[in-house]
Amino acid sequence: MTRSTATTRLRQETDEIPDRVAMQVADRRDDFERAGAALRRHDPQMLITVARGSSDHAATYLKYLSEMTAGRPVASIGPSISSVYGRSLRLDGAACLSVSQSGRSPDLTAFQDMARQAGALTLALVNTSPSPLSTGADIAMDIGAGPEHAVAASKSYVCSLSAMAALVAAWTQTASLGTAVSRTPDRLRNALSCDWSALVPAASNARSIYVIGRGPGFAIAQEAALKFKETCQIHAESYSAAEVMHGPIQLAANGLVALVFLSRDEARPGLLDAVARLAGSGARVFVADPLGEVASDGRAITPLPCIAAPDPLLDPLCQITSFYRFIEHLAGALGFDPDAPQLLNKVTETL
Amino acid sequence: MTRSTATTRLRQETDEIPDRVAMQVADRRDDFERAGAALRRHDPQMLITVARGSSDHAATYLKYLSEMTAGRPVASIGPSISSVYGRSLRLDGAACLSVSQSGRSPDLTAFQDMARQAGALTLALVNTSPSPLSTGADIAMDIGAGPEHAVAASKSYVCSLSAMAALVAAWTQTASLGTAVSRTPDRLRNALSCDWSALVPAASNARSIYVIGRGPGFAIAQEAALKFKETCQIHAESYSAAEVMHGPIQLAANGLVALVFLSRDEARPGLLDAVARLAGSGARVFVADPLGEVASDGRAITPLPCIAAPDPLLDPLCQITSFYRFIEHLAGALGFDPDAPQLLNKVTETL
Known part of the structure; x- marks a missing residue:
C-alpha cells in the first residue's frame, strides 16, 4: 500500500503523453484519413460505440464530437446485449466503433461480430494490433500509445481522444480541427x-x-x-x-x-x-x-x-x-x- | 430539516403507485397501442431519448427494453446539443421520445422541435397534458400518475416504466408483456x-x-x-x-x-x-x-x-x-x- 519507488509507472506514462500524441500525428494520419473516408462513403445515420472503463469515457468524447460536428447521433451500447442477453440489433445504416486498449476483450469482439453481421460498418480503435478486435473489424486504427503497464490508463486515454478528434476531422473534412490536433503536443507539454x-x-x-x-x-x-x-x-x-x-x-x-x-x-x-x-x-x-x-x-x-x-x-x-x-x-x-x-x-x- | 408531519408526501405518493399503475392499465391502453402502431409504421432505425433526472433514468429502462425486445439501438441525447450548442442532428429514420413529468422544460421542447424538423417521429411521455411537450409532439402519451407534490419523484417514475413497457409491448406486438403489465398492480401492492x-x-x-x-x-x-x-x-x-x-x-x-x-x-x-x-x-x-x-x-x-x-x-x-x-x-x-x-x-x- 505504500510507494516503493520514487517514480511510478503512472507518472512515467503520463509524462509520455505529449510525445505519444506527436508520434500519432506523424505516423497514423493515413489511418484516420482512410477511416474518415470510409465513414463519408458509408454515410451512417448513427454511430454506436462499445467500450468499458476508460475506453468508454473516451467514447463519450467521440459522442459529443460526432453530435456537435457531424450531426450524427451516437448510442453507447453495453456489449452485454450480445454477450449476456444474446440479442442482435438491427444496424443497417449504422457504423459501430469499438474502443479497447488491449483489443482482446471477448465481449467486445463478440459484439463487433454481431454488429457487422447486422449490417454496420465496423471500426476498431485499439492500442494493440494485431489483436482480435482489430483483425475482426472492417477498419482498424491503432492509437500508438505504446506499451502501458500502469493499471490506471493515462497515455492510452489521451491518445484515444486525439485519435477520435483526428477521425472526426477526416470524416467531416474539418481541416481546422485536423490542424489543431497536430499542434496539440506542445500544449500537452x-x-x-x-x-x-x-x-x-x-x-x-x-x-x-x-x-x-x-x-x-x-x-x-x-x-x-x-x-x-x-x-x-x-x-x-x-x-x-x-x-x-x-x-x-x-x-x-x-x-x-x-x-x-x-x-x-x-x-x-x-x-x-x-x-x-x-x-x-x-x-x-x-x-x-x-x-x-x-x-x-x-x-x-x-x-x-x-x-x-x-x-x-x-x-x-x-x-x-x-x-x-x-x-x-x-x-x-x-x-x-x-x-x-x-x-x-x-x-x-x-x- | 426535521420532519413536521407523521406522513410525508413521498410516503403518500409511494403508496399510490399500485392504484396509479392500475388506472393507467385501465384508461391509457389505447394511447400506447396507437403509439406502438405508429412506431411499427415508421419502423425507426433507432430511437433517441431526451430527459433529465428521474425521467432520464426511466429512459434507460426503455433503452434496454427496446434493444432487448425490438432490436433497435437507443441513444440518450443531452438536450444541450440544441439548447446550449445550437446544433441540429440528422434524424431521418429515427424516432425521438421525450420524457418529462411536467412537460414544460424549455430545453426538452426545443430539442423535440429540432428533432421533428430533422425528420424524426416525435413521441412525448408526460404526466401533465396538455403541456408544451405534449402539444408539440407527433404522438403524446400521458402516464396518468396524477399530481405529484413531493420533490422526489416516485409514482411518476414507476408509471413511466409501466408506460414504457406497455409501449414496447404494443410496438413489438408482444402480447405476453402487455398482459404482464396489466397484472403488475397486485405485485406492486x-x-x-x-x-x-x-x-x-x-x-x-x-x-x-x-x-x-x-x-x-x-x-x-x-x-x-x-x-x-x-x-x-x-x-x-x-x-x-x-x-x-x-x-x-x-x-x-x-x-x-x-x-x-x-x-x-x-x-x-x-x-x-x-x-x-x-x-x-x-x-x-x-x-x-x-x-x-x-x-x-x-x-x-x-x-x-x-x-x-x-x-x-x-x-x-x-x-x-x-x-x-x-x-x-x-x-x-x-x-x-x-x-x-x-x-x-x-x-x-x-x-
Whole structure:
C-alpha cells in the first residue's frame, strides 16, 4: 500500500503523453484519413460505440464530437446485449466503433461480430494490433500509445481522444480541427507543468468529490472520477453541469469538493452558473479554466492552472493531462501506490 | 430539516403507485397501442431519448427494453446539443421520445422541435397534458400518475416504466408483456409491504453506497442512487455489474455498502458474481432478489425481501417500489424531511 519507488509507472506514462500524441500525428494520419473516408462513403445515420472503463469515457468524447460536428447521433451500447442477453440489433445504416486498449476483450469482439453481421460498418480503435478486435473489424486504427503497464490508463486515454478528434476531422473534412490536433503536443507539454497541488489538501480530506464537465468536457469528468476511485479510494462521481442542479446538489450541504472542467465554448455560462451555485451551497469548488479568467474568492472557489488547446474541442486533452499528474501526486500524498491498487488487474475480461 | 408531519408526501405518493399503475392499465391502453402502431409504421432505425433526472433514468429502462425486445439501438441525447450548442442532428429514420413529468422544460421542447424538423417521429411521455411537450409532439402519451407534490419523484417514475413497457409491448406486438403489465398492480401492492429495515443501520453509517443492476435493472439503480442523495444526503452511485469490477471496486476496501438489484434473466450469473466479489473485497452487500434465493452469510451478504413481477422485465417496478418505501423510512431515521430537501425545487428548468 505504500510507494516503493520514487517514480511510478503512472507518472512515467503520463509524462509520455505529449510525445505519444506527436508520434500519432506523424505516423497514423493515413489511418484516420482512410477511416474518415470510409465513414463519408458509408454515410451512417448513427454511430454506436462499445467500450468499458476508460475506453468508454473516451467514447463519450467521440459522442459529443460526432453530435456537435457531424450531426450524427451516437448510442453507447453495453456489449452485454450480445454477450449476456444474446440479442442482435438491427444496424443497417449504422457504423459501430469499438474502443479497447488491449483489443482482446471477448465481449467486445463478440459484439463487433454481431454488429457487422447486422449490417454496420465496423471500426476498431485499439492500442494493440494485431489483436482480435482489430483483425475482426472492417477498419482498424491503432492509437500508438505504446506499451502501458500502469493499471490506471493515462497515455492510452489521451491518445484515444486525439485519435477520435483526428477521425472526426477526416470524416467531416474539418481541416481546422485536423490542424489543431497536430499542434496539440506542445500544449500537452505545458499541461504537464500545471501545478494542481492546491487541490491536494481538500481532496485528501474529502468525503465526496464531484467532477463536473459538459459536452466534450463531460468525457474527462467521467475519467477523472474513475481515477479518484481506483488510485486514491476516494468516492468521486462525474456529473454534467445540467444534471447536478437536480438532486445531486444536495451533497453540497455535506462539505462536498467539486472539480469543474470549464469550457471555452457555448457551455461556459452554464458551467459558471454551476460553479457559483455549488460554491453558494457549501461546496469547495476547484476550477480548471482554459481561459484563466476564474479568480479565487478567497473561500469557496479556487482556480487551477490550465492550458488552452489549439481548438476548444481539444481543451479536454490538456485538462486531463494536468489531472493525471495531480492524481499521481495525490495518491502518493495519501500513501497509496497507484501502480498497485489492492483489488485490480490490468485486463478485466467481463462477460 | 426535521420532519413536521407523521406522513410525508413521498410516503403518500409511494403508496399510490399500485392504484396509479392500475388506472393507467385501465384508461391509457389505447394511447400506447396507437403509439406502438405508429412506431411499427415508421419502423425507426433507432430511437433517441431526451430527459433529465428521474425521467432520464426511466429512459434507460426503455433503452434496454427496446434493444432487448425490438432490436433497435437507443441513444440518450443531452438536450444541450440544441439548447446550449445550437446544433441540429440528422434524424431521418429515427424516432425521438421525450420524457418529462411536467412537460414544460424549455430545453426538452426545443430539442423535440429540432428533432421533428430533422425528420424524426416525435413521441412525448408526460404526466401533465396538455403541456408544451405534449402539444408539440407527433404522438403524446400521458402516464396518468396524477399530481405529484413531493420533490422526489416516485409514482411518476414507476408509471413511466409501466408506460414504457406497455409501449414496447404494443410496438413489438408482444402480447405476453402487455398482459404482464396489466397484472403488475397486485405485485406492486405486495412490494409496498417488503421490509428493508435491515438496510437502515448500514446505510445510515455508510460513507459511500453503490447501487448495482444490469440491463433493465440498471435503470432503477440510477434512480435509487439519486434518491439516496436527494433525500438523505448520502453519496450513492449507480453501477452496472460489469463496470464495477474495474476501478470502482477499489472503494470496497473502505467499507463500502452495496445494494444489488438482482435479476432473474441472463444477467443473473454476472450479478451473483458481483455480489460475491464485492462481499469478498470488504463491502457489505444487500441483495433484492425476486427469486428469494440469496441467503445471508451472517456477515457480508444480507438478503432483502423482494416481489417477483409477472414478467422478469417488470421486476424493476416492484424493486424500486420497495426501495421508495425504504428511502422514506431512512430519511426519517436520519432526521431529514424528504419533502423539503434543503437545496431543491420541484421543477428545475435547465438550459
